[in-house]
Amino acid sequence: MKIPKLIYSDRFLDRIGLFMKIGGITLYPFIILREKHKDNYLINTHERIHIEQQREMFVVVFYVIYILEFLIKSLLWLSFKDGYYKISFEREAYANQSNLNYIHNRKKYSWIRYVLNKKE
Numbered sequence: 830m831k832i833p834k835l836i837y838s839d840r841f842l843d844r845i846g847l848f849m850k851i852g853g854i855t856l857y858p859f860i861i862l863r864e865k866h867k868d869n870y871l872i873n874t875h876e877r878i879h880i881e882q883q884r885e886m887f888v889v890v891f892y893v894i895y896i897l898e899f900l901i902k903s904l905l906w907l908s909f910k911d912g913y914y915k916i917s918f919e920r921e922a923y924a925n926q927s928n929l930n931y932i933h934n935r936k937k938y939s940w941i942r943y944v945l946n947k948k949e
Contacts, residue, residue, distance in 0.1 A: 882918050882940055894918075
């Protein structure tokens with residue numbers, strides 16, 4: 830199977846979006862996107878960064894850290910939406926999603942610099 834495997838499913842994303850509307854999600858080895866994002870390179874690039882993060886962290890470790898960081902930052906910011914945007918994995922992906930060469934030049938564990946960095 831080619832990784833990532835792209836799937837388009839508005840219905841699935843509507844069902845899992847508990848706290849906010851989800852445009853796409855990466856569940857290794859799948860990237861699940863809304864139909865309207867089919868040709869959106871920003872979403873595809875953003876989600877491909879998550880594929881690399883998950884690979885380097887053996888998938889399970891990624892999800893453990895992601896969920897813990899989401900819960901902690903949601904409590905600190907008193908907002909699930911703010912908590913999501915403060916997750917280091919998301920910050921790396923959003924900061925670099927416009928750079929189409931980022932995946933090819935990305936160093937392993939690049940997300941770590943976003944853990945405590947409040948400027949980005």
